[in-house]
Amino acid sequence: MPKYNPPKIEKKWQKYWQEKELHKTGFDPKAGKRYILDMFPYPSGSGLHVGHIESYTATDIYARFLRFNGYNVLHPQGWDAFGLPAENYAVKTGVHPSETTKKAIQTFKRQINSMGFSYDWVRELNTSEPDYYQWTQRFFLFLYRNGLAYKKKAKVNWCEKCQTVLANEQAEGGKCERCESPVIQKDLEQWFFKITDFIEDQNYQGKKIKGLLGGLDDVDWPESTKLAQRNWIGRSEGAMVKFKIKGKSVGVEKEIEIYTTRPDTLFGCTYFVFSPEHPMIDELRDSIGNWGKVEEYREKTRKKTDLERTDLAKDKTGVRLNGLAAINPVNGGEIPVFIADYVLMDYGTGAIMAVPAHDERDWEFAQKYNLPIIEVLQGGAVEKEPYLEDGPHINSSFLDGLNKEKAMTKIIGWLKEKKLGRPAINYKIRDWLVSRQRYWGAPIPIIYCKKCGQVPVPEKDLPVKLPKDVNFMPTGESPLKYSKKFHQVRCPQCGSPARRESDTMDTFVCSSWYYLRYADPKNKKEFAGRKALKKWLPVDVYIGGAEHIVLHLLYSRFFTKVLQKYGWVDFNEPFLKLRHQGAILAENGAKMSKSKGTVVNPDDVVAEYGADALRMHEMFLGPLEDAKPWSTKGIVGLSRFLEKVWRLSQKIIEKKPDNNLIRALHETIKKVTQDVELFKFNTAISQLMIFINKSGKENVISKAIWEKFLILLAPFAPHLAEELWSGLGNKVSIFRQKWPKYDQKLIQKETWLMIIQVNGKFRNKIEVKKGLTEKEVKELALASEKIRKWLNGKEPKKTIYIPERLINIVV
């Protein structure tokens, strides 16, 4: 027999599978469906990471397992191809992003194929191709027509030196990623998607559309991921309360609502704060005695970077608005008014009532500016620190004596009755900012006409193609502005000269619906046909990195809910079951890093050990969801295992199943089946090893047993399994076989191992026949020499007996 030569046999079978279309999406009309999906990769220049291989191996094992079990399986792969790195590379080198991306995709695809993953490449898609992004543009227009896409002024990250807007990811730590100069906030007209319309459940034309919060109850996702989404949405319940602002000297009076989660503490409110950006401040200008100081502070705030403004270590600052007083609606008391940058313009109403006794931030501010602190909930020492717990109310008139919950109900009722307030709900989440002043993305299909205003590009003119002839040097505006052909157009409505929107869409827009396209990737009339959607969606199992716990997953859910509302799909959640693969770290336990040279190149590993060994190694490292350091040494264990399988295949003879191995086989079928269903691939592999270790002790192995073992091995090490399968003279691929079933009778034993404890400590174990009564078992245990010694003649006080497991004798 020749030596096990992975590169040779792996290439051979990869070619064979492709030719025989073995990975084609299932189409048996009688069989059930399963849609198994990986988060599609961004094809970066550095090629496939071992972390990609981890999750792709997991889904591949599972997809192959399901095919063995007779399911029609949809298991596609594609490219999240738009994005910043390719564009930044273009700025540096002048190489066009489409070139960079094309090359990267080639590398990724070669590497993926070299791993033997069973993707149906017929369904491959690429978000940067017009065939795909025309539908991204149509989604944009669909949202626009339904009032879910709109343009408004917004603060964005801006780098003065580079003269460009930065994405949040590029402004990390408040500094420009490229030149390290501080990022400031700038007001620019931006496009938004109204994701906030889909937070709560809603009814639409008799249909219930579950919201982004409610839908989480219906999916099998890690609890921590659900929690992260809930926190991101940040729902809070409280009340809107009307305050009056009085200009003392001029007699001006204005009304303003504030949002609070603690209306029960209204009697403890000792001052009022506006966010520095609040528009009412300008309206009150004439009443403010120290306008110069106020302007100065507002200007300073404007110039602050986000980092400086949100630095929790620094002292709270603010300026009192001289000449103004706010009127507390519960008691008519006059309190001072401030502006302070710890109050944010874009949460609530941009103004707050301050209750220093029972709010940390207000307490800090009050300390610094010497403002009164009135205790209204008993239990703490508010002169030393704010008291945030529950307790009886004091100094609160009709709320006195009530606890937090009761006081809350009472005050809200009171405010409602007096028309001074109302219950209210607030969220942290904002609408999704989707426009980017960037080149390498899907163009926003809008035209601006002096006469007609915003005009959507007519359907017949889609896609709005990305022009190729652009200058990538950063200028402060989208590079698309500098392509005259692209930018200068005629208004589709009135024909007069107009300009095209030059911003592109956030790449997250492209990735918010790609899983729908796989159902029907060649459709020219729709993003996917209804029949295909009905057949394959929603996604049954979705695997990808934990870095997407909020953004991508939230956006995709938003898209699905919009489509459900308007009748395009009949499901509410796109991903039924979600799992995250843990990061594969460098051997030293830190993140793999290019500059430190700790990145493992899968090509090298495949060349040395083969794809099957790499697949199994990554699965054997530990539980899928755990972060785990890469181990170069460890892979030899899997390599040895595969070689042993190879060598054992010499021992195969045609004969009746061999009694020594038949039990081991059926135990293995049971364990591997259960473990794969639970994504516990590491322990499934150790069971395969146990079987092989037992087989190694036999002189011969019967073919019937060996064939079943090969099927169990096949999802993990498809190349070797197929090679050995065909070596047995089989003409049809192993991947056309049925998954073996275990026979419980063959696993069962006539005896069980009784663990005997004395006072809860393990003292002896004996084989006991099954079916004995408790009394008989107990007698056997007490008869044991060792146990007698431990009992030392004492009578047992009681015994605990767990049938077929253990007996515990307490003396």
Place this chain on the structure above:
RNA sequence: GCCGACGUGAUGAAAUUGGCAAACAUGCAGCACUCAAAAUGCUGUGGGCGCAAGCCCUUGUGGGUUCAACUCCCACCGUCGGCACCA
């Protein structure tokens, strides 16, 4: 600061969900095969005491519940992730 996850041999880990702690693998040591090496096979491998049979201790630390705790509860320590002035 808040929220979450985790902590088991030299190492990656396992433990039927409360029932023999350390399966499987790596590493290490010894032996066999070999002129030798590699490969392979076998044996051993948590710590302590003991010639041995065996005994005691051990799942970050301390306490608790239980006949029985890696597993449940409380407090603390440590590591890693997410959010971060959200009123």
